Amino acid sequence: MSTDPERSGPSGLMALPWLAHLIGRRTIFLAGLAAFAVWPLVFNPYLAYAANLALIYILLAVGLNFIIGFAGQLVFANGALMGIGAYCTGLLMYDGGWPFWLALPAGAILATVIGLLVALPALRLQGLYLALGTVAFTQFALWVFIHWEAVTYGNAGFVLPPVSFEAIGLGKDMGLYYLTLLLVVVFVAMAYRISRSRVGRAFIAVRESEVAAEALAIDLTVYKTVAYGVSALYAGLAGGLFTALLGVVVPESFNLFQIVLQFSMVIIGGLGSIAGAIIGAIALISLQELLRGFQEVQEIAFGALLLLTLLFFPGGIAAALKRWVPGWSETHHQDGGRRP
């Protein structure tokens, strides 16, 4: 039995290692993956669509978590970077005639490049100023989506050519769902690898104390830039998938509400927790769909959930899981601003 209290779960259950093993994080992840894998085969296309949307938001939340939760940078640019990925993917298909499988990575790469460019001025900013600077970037991107009509088709947007998965014998909805699931598995696994690597540890060091990180010979500029780039990659990829799911690209999909939604997922899930980001994304998309038709209630519910999280679970769902679920642990989780 592990003697590391963080890895052992609640003390009352330490005597039951088999229970901790049985319902630990890995088991829950595998169960979740299995559920997602069979979901569209069992449920109707609407519920499959909602699950596909949740998968896309898992990518977004995990990506945002890199920059906010791991590297500790209060950045609100991911709504715009998602939009850039979406527009690039869509325009390459619409105007360039590119196939989706080429346009999607191209969109993700462009979003990554722009994310790295955003990092350059943002490196000089911290805290509230960084937040304001990146919100301004999101607004500027939205302005470009609306007004650069010759390229983006302005407010009316454009309809994407149909994405086809005929080559692998699947319809559009099913093909896109399993492609998204595959990418989520790969990119979540990658997120875990990064979080446990030297790079991930450097992010945490930057988050905890930039002075101490520099004293440990961690190059702030390099690691912060990497965090921006990785986060942007996830956002851009998710943007391309989002575009394929909707079949249209319009600027209003990437407005300030997009920032609020993604930020809420990370906060409610738990800063610095990949599992939390996943659960936060699933929880908020589920809530959004359950409250469909009750827009006012939806906004109140989101606000109340954020408030309750901040008041009672500053570490988000991840903190609650760590406290109550045997065997649940996450090394880099940020417990409501306290050291993990």
Next chain:
Amino acid sequence: MKPFSLISGLAGAAMLMAAAVPASAETGVTDDTILLAGMTALTGSASNLTRPQIRAAAAVFAEVNDAGGIHGRKIEFIMEDDECLPSKGVGAVKKLLHVHQPFMIVGGGCSNAAIAQKPEIVAAQVPWLILGSTADSLSEPVNPYIFTTYTAAWMEGYAQLQYALDRGAKRIAVVWQSDAWGKARIDPMRKALAAKGIEAVAYEELAPDPTDTTPAVLRVQAQNPDAVIVMLFPKAGIPWLRDAYKIGFKPLTVGPSPMSEVDVIAKGVGTEDALSNFVGLSTVGYTTDAPEVAKWKEIIERRYPDSKFSSWHMVGVAAGQFTVEALRRAGRDLTREKVLNILSTLEMQPDTYAGPLKCTPEDHQCHKTLAAFAIKDGKVSRVGVAVPKR
């Protein structure tokens, strides 16, 4: 449980289930109900325009039900909120199609959301009567499943231009708002002008919610137009008219359907004098206090006490009546195929439009007669109709 009683129990349950299976095999139709569904913005900034439309259609169905239904079946009508957003609209229509499984869709309020919804509905092969989405791409080229009883985007511009030309205007200026709605109109307007061999003296673009339009008004005034065609929602149209009046610029101004409630516009502007040379073209044929629509005013305000009867309700009434007429003509043996065939040749006069709704197999944009409203002697009056032709 003994084996015999288990078998007999299962057989009994199977017989009960068989008895419960509706006579009609058509999706959304049972022995005594027809399930219709609609999606539009029920909340959010556009809902003040779109919610009345769908509520009025629901009121038509409720009235039909109260009168005994259609061939012994009552209409059930369910609504989903799409908030006028494609990101919400796809989910809304998927929920309708795959969870509720209606016989037919009567809905669609905003073009961007409807454009995203179109592939879903077409793939499901469900008849769709568009309530209030205007984008031409929804109903052109003809799609066997899609019909509209609202004014398509191209029509309004053509009708506005025709109205101005019929009154002798030679120098035309065009003012439009920079959003999807405005863009869907400005391109057809440019084409309409080109088709008539006219070069507009000014094109002025406004934000959808400007606070001060004085500079734009002054730029247009400098070109000395005979007529100004405004393609604006009231949020932009009211400041335009107010600022034009303020500087004494009063050419013939032809407004689109969102500005057709000229008394409401006058209240927003602050004085009826500012509208002395203004007409608003409208999808609907009557003012809200006209005796011709008094019956619907009473019904809407009785069924929705929080609503004040408006032209948006009249749009919904027309769509509802058109739907009911198609279902009625399809008879008791109701199938989607039959309804689609009937819709493609259906002609009827709804209570709230100035002209008939008429579909043909080649043209599913079934509404073509726009009415022009102005304030005359302190009263809102219909001052003509315009039938746009390309």
